[in-house]
Amino acid sequence: MSTAVTRESVRELAREQAADPTTVREVIHYAFNADPVSGGFAFLRDEVLLICGVGGGRTWTVDPGDDDARRDAIDAFWRVAQRHSLRKRLAALEPEVRVAVAGLVAGVRSVRNLDAGALRDDEAGVDPWVADAHLAYLRFHTNARTQAEAVLAVERALRDRGRSTLPIHPCPVCGYPALGDGPYARAVCEVCELLTVCEHGREVRGAPTSRFGGFVARHADDESECEATTASGAVVIGERAVMMTGVDGSVVVEVVA
Ligand SMILES: [Zn+2]
Ligand SMILES: [Zn+2]
Structure with a gap:
Protein backbone atom coordinates (compact mmCIF):
# COMPACT_ATOMS: atom_id res chain seq x y z
CA MET A 1 0.00 0.00 0.00
CA SER A 85 -5.01 18.44 -2.38
CA LEU A 86 -5.69 22.19 -2.18
CA ARG A 87 -4.19 22.59 1.29
CA LYS A 88 -1.01 20.79 0.20
CA ARG A 89 -0.75 22.87 -2.96
CA LEU A 90 -1.24 26.11 -1.01
CA ALA A 91 1.55 25.06 1.34
CA ALA A 92 3.82 24.48 -1.67
CA LEU A 93 3.48 28.14 -2.72
CA GLU A 94 5.79 30.90 -1.47
CA PRO A 95 4.31 32.74 1.55
CA GLU A 96 3.85 36.00 -0.40
CA VAL A 97 1.84 34.11 -3.03
CA ARG A 98 -0.32 32.48 -0.32
CA VAL A 99 -1.01 35.90 1.21
CA ALA A 100 -2.06 37.18 -2.22
CA VAL A 101 -4.50 34.27 -2.58
CA ALA A 102 -5.91 35.14 0.87
CA GLY A 103 -6.26 38.77 -0.26
CA LEU A 104 -8.17 37.77 -3.38
CA VAL A 105 -10.57 35.57 -1.44
CA ALA A 106 -11.08 38.35 1.16
CA GLY A 107 -11.76 40.88 -1.62
CA VAL A 108 -9.18 43.45 -0.45
CA ARG A 109 -7.16 45.68 -2.78
CA SER A 110 -4.02 45.48 -0.62
CA VAL A 111 -2.87 42.64 1.63
CA ARG A 112 -2.21 45.34 4.23
CA ASN A 113 -5.98 45.24 4.80
CA LEU A 114 -5.95 41.54 5.70
CA ASP A 115 -6.62 40.51 9.29
CA ALA A 116 -3.07 39.75 10.52
CA GLY A 117 -4.43 37.27 13.05
CA ALA A 118 -5.58 34.98 10.25
CA LEU A 119 -2.07 34.68 8.76
CA ARG A 120 0.52 32.03 9.58
CA ASP A 121 3.87 33.14 11.00
CA ASP A 122 5.78 32.93 7.72
CA GLU A 123 2.92 34.76 5.98
CA ALA A 124 2.79 37.62 8.51
CA GLY A 125 6.47 38.31 7.79
CA VAL A 126 6.19 38.72 3.99
CA ASP A 127 6.86 41.96 2.14
CA PRO A 128 3.32 43.33 1.58
CA TRP A 129 4.52 45.05 -1.55
CA VAL A 130 5.52 41.74 -3.15
CA ALA A 131 2.29 40.07 -2.01
CA ASP A 132 0.30 42.98 -3.49
CA ALA A 133 1.95 42.41 -6.86
CA HIS A 134 0.70 38.84 -6.85
CA LEU A 135 -2.72 40.01 -5.69
CA ALA A 136 -2.77 42.49 -8.60
CA TYR A 137 -1.91 39.64 -10.97
CA LEU A 138 -4.79 37.55 -9.67
CA ARG A 139 -7.24 40.48 -9.81
CA PHE A 140 -6.36 41.81 -13.24
CA HIS A 141 -4.96 38.86 -15.20
CA THR A 142 -7.14 35.94 -14.12
CA ASN A 143 -10.83 35.23 -13.60
CA ALA A 144 -10.09 33.51 -10.30
CA ARG A 145 -12.59 34.23 -7.53
CA THR A 146 -12.25 31.25 -5.22
CA GLN A 147 -9.21 29.88 -3.39
CA ALA A 148 -9.10 26.82 -5.68
CA GLU A 149 -9.27 28.97 -8.84
CA ALA A 150 -6.61 31.35 -7.50
CA VAL A 151 -4.20 28.53 -6.63
CA LEU A 152 -4.69 26.96 -10.05
CA ALA A 153 -4.18 30.30 -11.85
CA VAL A 154 -1.04 31.19 -9.93
CA GLU A 155 0.42 27.68 -10.30
CA ARG A 156 -0.05 27.98 -14.06
CA ALA A 157 1.52 31.45 -14.24
CA LEU A 158 4.53 30.35 -12.18
CA ARG A 159 4.94 27.12 -14.15
CA ASP A 160 4.85 29.05 -17.47
CA ARG A 161 7.60 31.36 -16.21
CA GLY A 162 9.57 28.63 -14.42
CA ARG A 163 9.70 30.70 -11.21
CA SER A 164 8.38 30.51 -7.66
CA THR A 165 7.25 34.16 -7.60
CA LEU A 166 6.17 36.51 -10.41
CA PRO A 167 8.54 39.19 -11.82
CA ILE A 168 7.62 42.61 -10.40
CA HIS A 169 8.91 46.18 -10.25
CA PRO A 170 7.56 49.49 -8.90
CA CYS A 171 5.10 51.22 -11.27
CA PRO A 172 7.04 54.21 -12.66
CA VAL A 173 3.96 56.46 -12.23
CA CYS A 174 2.58 55.56 -8.80
CA GLY A 175 4.97 53.06 -7.24
CA TYR A 176 2.35 50.33 -6.92
CA PRO A 177 3.73 46.87 -7.85
CA ALA A 178 3.61 46.15 -11.59
CA LEU A 179 4.31 42.95 -13.49
CA GLY A 180 7.22 42.49 -15.85
CA ASP A 181 10.99 42.41 -15.89
CA GLY A 182 13.72 42.72 -18.50
CA PRO A 183 12.40 44.77 -21.43
CA TYR A 184 9.06 45.29 -19.57
CA ALA A 185 10.58 46.63 -16.35
CA ARG A 186 9.10 50.12 -17.03
CA ALA A 187 5.51 48.94 -17.56
CA VAL A 188 2.94 50.81 -15.46
CA CYS A 189 0.65 49.00 -13.04
CA GLU A 190 -2.88 47.91 -13.93
CA VAL A 191 -4.42 50.86 -12.09
CA CYS A 192 -2.40 53.43 -14.06
CA GLU A 193 -3.14 51.48 -17.23
CA LEU A 194 -6.81 52.31 -16.65
CA LEU A 195 -5.90 56.03 -16.41
CA THR A 196 -4.18 56.07 -19.81
CA VAL A 197 -5.30 59.00 -22.02
CA CYS A 198 -4.84 59.49 -25.79
CA GLU A 199 -3.89 62.69 -27.61
CA HIS A 200 -7.62 63.58 -27.77
CA GLY A 201 -7.72 63.65 -23.97
CA ARG A 202 -9.92 60.53 -23.81
CA GLU A 203 -9.22 57.35 -21.86
CA VAL A 204 -7.90 54.58 -24.12
CA ARG A 205 -7.47 50.83 -23.71
CA GLY A 206 -5.46 48.50 -25.88
CA ALA A 207 -6.72 45.10 -27.01
CA PRO A 208 -4.37 42.55 -28.61
CA THR A 209 -5.08 41.76 -32.25
CA SER A 210 -3.28 38.42 -32.20
CA ARG A 211 -1.43 36.13 -29.83
CA PHE A 212 1.82 37.15 -31.46
CA GLY A 213 1.64 40.91 -31.11
CA GLY A 214 -0.09 44.02 -32.35
CA PHE A 215 -2.96 45.89 -30.70
CA VAL A 216 -5.85 48.17 -31.47
CA ALA A 217 -6.52 51.18 -29.19
CA ARG A 218 -10.14 52.03 -28.34
CA HIS A 219 -11.64 54.99 -26.47
CA ALA A 220 -13.03 53.73 -23.17
CA ASP A 221 -16.25 55.75 -23.37
CA ASP A 222 -17.73 54.64 -26.71
CA GLU A 223 -15.39 51.80 -27.87
CA SER A 224 -14.50 53.78 -31.02
CA GLU A 225 -11.00 53.12 -32.29
CA CYS A 226 -8.36 55.76 -31.54
CA GLU A 227 -6.46 55.49 -34.79
CA ALA A 228 -3.75 57.90 -33.62
CA THR A 229 -2.90 55.65 -30.65
CA THR A 230 -3.16 52.44 -32.67
CA ALA A 231 -0.65 53.93 -35.14
CA SER A 232 1.86 55.58 -32.79
CA GLY A 233 1.24 53.99 -29.40
CA ALA A 234 1.71 57.44 -27.84
CA VAL A 235 -0.40 57.94 -24.72
CA VAL A 236 -0.28 60.02 -21.54
CA ILE A 237 -0.49 59.09 -17.86
CA GLY A 238 0.65 62.28 -16.16
CA GLU A 239 3.90 62.07 -18.10
CA ARG A 240 4.30 60.62 -21.57
CA ALA A 241 3.77 56.89 -22.01
CA VAL A 242 3.62 54.38 -24.82
CA MET A 243 1.24 51.48 -25.48
CA MET A 244 2.79 48.30 -26.89
CA THR A 245 2.55 44.54 -27.00
CA GLY A 246 3.87 42.70 -23.95
CA VAL A 247 5.91 39.54 -23.84
CA ASP A 248 2.86 37.29 -23.38
CA GLY A 249 0.83 39.01 -26.14
CA SER A 250 -1.07 41.26 -23.71
CA VAL A 251 -0.98 45.05 -24.16
CA VAL A 252 1.45 46.93 -21.94
CA VAL A 253 1.60 50.68 -21.21
CA GLU A 254 5.08 51.96 -20.45
CA VAL A 255 6.28 55.37 -19.31
CA VAL A 256 8.79 57.04 -21.65
CA ALA A 257 11.86 58.23 -19.74
ZN1 LIG B 1 0.70 52.83 -11.26
ZN1 LIG C 1 -8.09 59.18 -29.15
Whole structure:
Protein backbone atom coordinates (compact mmCIF):
# COMPACT_ATOMS: atom_id res chain seq x y z
CA MET A 1 0.00 0.00 0.00
CA SER A 2 2.88 2.36 0.73
CA THR A 3 4.54 2.05 -2.70
CA ALA A 4 4.46 5.17 -4.86
CA VAL A 5 1.90 5.41 -7.65
CA THR A 6 3.77 5.60 -10.95
CA ARG A 7 2.91 4.93 -14.60
CA GLU A 8 4.52 1.48 -14.26
CA SER A 9 2.74 0.59 -11.01
CA VAL A 10 -0.64 1.49 -12.52
CA ARG A 11 0.16 -0.46 -15.69
CA GLU A 12 1.06 -3.44 -13.47
CA LEU A 13 -2.18 -3.10 -11.51
CA ALA A 14 -4.20 -2.99 -14.75
CA ARG A 15 -2.44 -6.15 -15.96
CA GLU A 16 -3.18 -7.95 -12.69
CA GLN A 17 -6.86 -7.00 -12.86
CA ALA A 18 -7.31 -7.73 -16.56
CA ALA A 19 -9.17 -10.84 -17.68
CA ASP A 20 -7.40 -10.31 -21.01
CA PRO A 21 -3.97 -8.67 -20.42
CA THR A 22 -3.63 -7.82 -24.13
CA THR A 23 -6.42 -5.20 -23.69
CA VAL A 24 -4.26 -3.12 -21.31
CA ARG A 25 -3.24 0.24 -22.75
CA GLU A 26 -2.60 3.68 -21.31
CA VAL A 27 -4.93 6.65 -21.85
CA ILE A 28 -2.54 9.61 -22.03
CA HIS A 29 -3.57 12.92 -20.47
CA TYR A 30 -0.39 15.03 -20.41
CA ALA A 31 -1.41 17.62 -17.82
CA PHE A 32 -2.90 15.03 -15.46
CA ASN A 33 0.15 12.77 -15.88
CA ALA A 34 2.49 15.72 -15.17
CA ASP A 35 0.75 16.99 -12.00
CA PRO A 36 2.94 15.67 -9.17
CA VAL A 37 0.42 16.45 -6.41
CA SER A 38 -3.08 15.64 -7.69
CA GLY A 39 -2.37 13.99 -11.05
CA GLY A 40 -2.00 10.32 -11.85
CA PHE A 41 -2.29 7.70 -14.59
CA ALA A 42 -5.14 6.03 -16.45
CA PHE A 43 -5.26 2.65 -18.20
CA LEU A 44 -7.84 0.68 -20.10
CA ARG A 45 -8.21 -3.04 -19.41
CA ASP A 46 -11.01 -5.21 -20.75
CA GLU A 47 -13.93 -2.75 -20.98
CA VAL A 48 -12.85 -0.82 -17.88
CA LEU A 49 -11.11 2.55 -17.39
CA LEU A 50 -8.82 2.48 -14.35
CA ILE A 51 -7.64 5.85 -12.95
CA CYS A 52 -5.10 6.06 -10.11
CA GLY A 53 -4.03 9.30 -8.43
CA VAL A 54 -0.47 9.83 -7.19
CA GLY A 55 -2.11 11.16 -4.02
CA GLY A 56 -3.77 7.79 -3.40
CA GLY A 57 -7.28 7.96 -4.94
CA ARG A 58 -8.37 5.23 -7.32
CA THR A 59 -11.45 4.62 -9.46
CA TRP A 60 -12.80 2.13 -12.04
CA THR A 61 -15.55 2.96 -14.50
CA VAL A 62 -17.01 1.31 -17.56
CA ASP A 63 -14.94 2.46 -20.54
CA PRO A 64 -16.75 5.60 -21.80
CA GLY A 65 -15.93 4.59 -25.40
CA ASP A 66 -13.57 7.10 -27.01
CA ASP A 67 -10.50 9.07 -25.93
CA ASP A 68 -12.38 12.39 -25.58
CA ALA A 69 -14.89 10.80 -23.21
CA ARG A 70 -12.08 9.00 -21.39
CA ARG A 71 -10.25 12.31 -20.89
CA ASP A 72 -13.47 13.87 -19.58
CA ALA A 73 -13.64 11.09 -16.98
CA ILE A 74 -9.99 11.72 -16.08
CA ASP A 75 -10.72 15.47 -15.79
CA ALA A 76 -13.57 14.78 -13.37
CA PHE A 77 -11.30 12.57 -11.25
CA TRP A 78 -8.56 15.22 -11.41
CA ARG A 79 -10.87 18.04 -10.25
CA VAL A 80 -11.84 16.08 -7.15
CA ALA A 81 -8.19 15.23 -6.44
CA GLN A 82 -7.24 18.91 -6.86
CA ARG A 83 -9.86 19.96 -4.33
CA HIS A 84 -8.60 17.37 -1.86
CA SER A 85 -5.01 18.44 -2.38
CA LEU A 86 -5.69 22.19 -2.18
CA ARG A 87 -4.19 22.59 1.29
CA LYS A 88 -1.01 20.79 0.20
CA ARG A 89 -0.75 22.87 -2.96
CA LEU A 90 -1.24 26.11 -1.01
CA ALA A 91 1.55 25.06 1.34
CA ALA A 92 3.82 24.48 -1.67
CA LEU A 93 3.48 28.14 -2.72
CA GLU A 94 5.79 30.90 -1.47
CA PRO A 95 4.31 32.74 1.55
CA GLU A 96 3.85 36.00 -0.40
CA VAL A 97 1.84 34.11 -3.03
CA ARG A 98 -0.32 32.48 -0.32
CA VAL A 99 -1.01 35.90 1.21
CA ALA A 100 -2.06 37.18 -2.22
CA VAL A 101 -4.50 34.27 -2.58
CA ALA A 102 -5.91 35.14 0.87
CA GLY A 103 -6.26 38.77 -0.26
CA LEU A 104 -8.17 37.77 -3.38
CA VAL A 105 -10.57 35.57 -1.44
CA ALA A 106 -11.08 38.35 1.16
CA GLY A 107 -11.76 40.88 -1.62
CA VAL A 108 -9.18 43.45 -0.45
CA ARG A 109 -7.16 45.68 -2.78
CA SER A 110 -4.02 45.48 -0.62
CA VAL A 111 -2.87 42.64 1.63
CA ARG A 112 -2.21 45.34 4.23
CA ASN A 113 -5.98 45.24 4.80
CA LEU A 114 -5.95 41.54 5.70
CA ASP A 115 -6.62 40.51 9.29
CA ALA A 116 -3.07 39.75 10.52
CA GLY A 117 -4.43 37.27 13.05
CA ALA A 118 -5.58 34.98 10.25
CA LEU A 119 -2.07 34.68 8.76
CA ARG A 120 0.52 32.03 9.58
CA ASP A 121 3.87 33.14 11.00
CA ASP A 122 5.78 32.93 7.72
CA GLU A 123 2.92 34.76 5.98
CA ALA A 124 2.79 37.62 8.51
CA GLY A 125 6.47 38.31 7.79
CA VAL A 126 6.19 38.72 3.99
CA ASP A 127 6.86 41.96 2.14
CA PRO A 128 3.32 43.33 1.58
CA TRP A 129 4.52 45.05 -1.55
CA VAL A 130 5.52 41.74 -3.15
CA ALA A 131 2.29 40.07 -2.01
CA ASP A 132 0.30 42.98 -3.49
CA ALA A 133 1.95 42.41 -6.86
CA HIS A 134 0.70 38.84 -6.85
CA LEU A 135 -2.72 40.01 -5.69
CA ALA A 136 -2.77 42.49 -8.60
CA TYR A 137 -1.91 39.64 -10.97
CA LEU A 138 -4.79 37.55 -9.67
CA ARG A 139 -7.24 40.48 -9.81
CA PHE A 140 -6.36 41.81 -13.24
CA HIS A 141 -4.96 38.86 -15.20
CA THR A 142 -7.14 35.94 -14.12
CA ASN A 143 -10.83 35.23 -13.60
CA ALA A 144 -10.09 33.51 -10.30
CA ARG A 145 -12.59 34.23 -7.53
CA THR A 146 -12.25 31.25 -5.22
CA GLN A 147 -9.21 29.88 -3.39
CA ALA A 148 -9.10 26.82 -5.68
CA GLU A 149 -9.27 28.97 -8.84
CA ALA A 150 -6.61 31.35 -7.50
CA VAL A 151 -4.20 28.53 -6.63
CA LEU A 152 -4.69 26.96 -10.05
CA ALA A 153 -4.18 30.30 -11.85
CA VAL A 154 -1.04 31.19 -9.93
CA GLU A 155 0.42 27.68 -10.30
CA ARG A 156 -0.05 27.98 -14.06
CA ALA A 157 1.52 31.45 -14.24
CA LEU A 158 4.53 30.35 -12.18
CA ARG A 159 4.94 27.12 -14.15
CA ASP A 160 4.85 29.05 -17.47
CA ARG A 161 7.60 31.36 -16.21
CA GLY A 162 9.57 28.63 -14.42
CA ARG A 163 9.70 30.70 -11.21
CA SER A 164 8.38 30.51 -7.66
CA THR A 165 7.25 34.16 -7.60
CA LEU A 166 6.17 36.51 -10.41
CA PRO A 167 8.54 39.19 -11.82
CA ILE A 168 7.62 42.61 -10.40
CA HIS A 169 8.91 46.18 -10.25
CA PRO A 170 7.56 49.49 -8.90
CA CYS A 171 5.10 51.22 -11.27
CA PRO A 172 7.04 54.21 -12.66
CA VAL A 173 3.96 56.46 -12.23
CA CYS A 174 2.58 55.56 -8.80
CA GLY A 175 4.97 53.06 -7.24
CA TYR A 176 2.35 50.33 -6.92
CA PRO A 177 3.73 46.87 -7.85
CA ALA A 178 3.61 46.15 -11.59
CA LEU A 179 4.31 42.95 -13.49
CA GLY A 180 7.22 42.49 -15.85
CA ASP A 181 10.99 42.41 -15.89
CA GLY A 182 13.72 42.72 -18.50
CA PRO A 183 12.40 44.77 -21.43
CA TYR A 184 9.06 45.29 -19.57
CA ALA A 185 10.58 46.63 -16.35
CA ARG A 186 9.10 50.12 -17.03
CA ALA A 187 5.51 48.94 -17.56
CA VAL A 188 2.94 50.81 -15.46
CA CYS A 189 0.65 49.00 -13.04
CA GLU A 190 -2.88 47.91 -13.93
CA VAL A 191 -4.42 50.86 -12.09
CA CYS A 192 -2.40 53.43 -14.06
CA GLU A 193 -3.14 51.48 -17.23
CA LEU A 194 -6.81 52.31 -16.65
CA LEU A 195 -5.90 56.03 -16.41
CA THR A 196 -4.18 56.07 -19.81
CA VAL A 197 -5.30 59.00 -22.02
CA CYS A 198 -4.84 59.49 -25.79
CA GLU A 199 -3.89 62.69 -27.61
CA HIS A 200 -7.62 63.58 -27.77
CA GLY A 201 -7.72 63.65 -23.97
CA ARG A 202 -9.92 60.53 -23.81
CA GLU A 203 -9.22 57.35 -21.86
CA VAL A 204 -7.90 54.58 -24.12
CA ARG A 205 -7.47 50.83 -23.71
CA GLY A 206 -5.46 48.50 -25.88
CA ALA A 207 -6.72 45.10 -27.01
CA PRO A 208 -4.37 42.55 -28.61
CA THR A 209 -5.08 41.76 -32.25
CA SER A 210 -3.28 38.42 -32.20
CA ARG A 211 -1.43 36.13 -29.83
CA PHE A 212 1.82 37.15 -31.46
CA GLY A 213 1.64 40.91 -31.11
CA GLY A 214 -0.09 44.02 -32.35
CA PHE A 215 -2.96 45.89 -30.70
CA VAL A 216 -5.85 48.17 -31.47
CA ALA A 217 -6.52 51.18 -29.19
CA ARG A 218 -10.14 52.03 -28.34
CA HIS A 219 -11.64 54.99 -26.47
CA ALA A 220 -13.03 53.73 -23.17
CA ASP A 221 -16.25 55.75 -23.37
CA ASP A 222 -17.73 54.64 -26.71
CA GLU A 223 -15.39 51.80 -27.87
CA SER A 224 -14.50 53.78 -31.02
CA GLU A 225 -11.00 53.12 -32.29
CA CYS A 226 -8.36 55.76 -31.54
CA GLU A 227 -6.46 55.49 -34.79
CA ALA A 228 -3.75 57.90 -33.62
CA THR A 229 -2.90 55.65 -30.65
CA THR A 230 -3.16 52.44 -32.67
CA ALA A 231 -0.65 53.93 -35.14
CA SER A 232 1.86 55.58 -32.79
CA GLY A 233 1.24 53.99 -29.40
CA ALA A 234 1.71 57.44 -27.84
CA VAL A 235 -0.40 57.94 -24.72
CA VAL A 236 -0.28 60.02 -21.54
CA ILE A 237 -0.49 59.09 -17.86
CA GLY A 238 0.65 62.28 -16.16
CA GLU A 239 3.90 62.07 -18.10
CA ARG A 240 4.30 60.62 -21.57
CA ALA A 241 3.77 56.89 -22.01
CA VAL A 242 3.62 54.38 -24.82
CA MET A 243 1.24 51.48 -25.48
CA MET A 244 2.79 48.30 -26.89
CA THR A 245 2.55 44.54 -27.00
CA GLY A 246 3.87 42.70 -23.95
CA VAL A 247 5.91 39.54 -23.84
CA ASP A 248 2.86 37.29 -23.38
CA GLY A 249 0.83 39.01 -26.14
CA SER A 250 -1.07 41.26 -23.71
CA VAL A 251 -0.98 45.05 -24.16
CA VAL A 252 1.45 46.93 -21.94
CA VAL A 253 1.60 50.68 -21.21
CA GLU A 254 5.08 51.96 -20.45
CA VAL A 255 6.28 55.37 -19.31
CA VAL A 256 8.79 57.04 -21.65
CA ALA A 257 11.86 58.23 -19.74
ZN1 LIG B 1 0.70 52.83 -11.26
ZN1 LIG C 1 -8.09 59.18 -29.15
